[in-house]
Amino acid sequence: xxNISGFLVAIALAAALALFYLTQSSHVAAxxxxxDGLQAILARERAQQQQxxxxxxxxxxxxxxxxxxxxxxxxxxxxxGAVRFAPSSINSTN
Numbered sequence: 001x002x003n004i005s006g007f008l009v010a011i012a013l014a015a016a017l018a019l020f021y022l023t024q025s026s027h028v029a030a031x032x033x034x035x036d037g038l039q040a041i042l043a044r045e046r047a048q049q050q051q052x053x054x055x056x057x058x059x060x061x062x063x064x065x066x067x068x069x070x071x072x073x074x075x076x077x078x079x080x081g082a083v084r085f086a087p088s089s090i091n092s093t094n
Contacts, residue, residue: 058064069075
């Protein structure tokens with residue numbers, strides 16, 4: 001009887017170890033899939049960041065600003081003598 005109960009305990013212990021191994025390996029696999037998904041999201045966000053950085057640089061270029069001012073805002077350059085500055089009130093002693 002002792003021999004059979006020892007054998008059943010060994011089988012139960014082996015089953016518990018197998019179940020523990022399966023749960024751990026499933027958890028590792030699920031974590032790996034989650035990491036892969038997060039890396040894909042990170043790559044997509046970095047690509048979007050690069051695109052936005054390029055668009056910001058393009059929008060800040062003087063030619064783009066001038067085109068927008070002319071087309072969208074209907075601004076035109078001033079005539080060369082259109083702006084007059086007030087004379088300086090500080091006397092220079094040089």
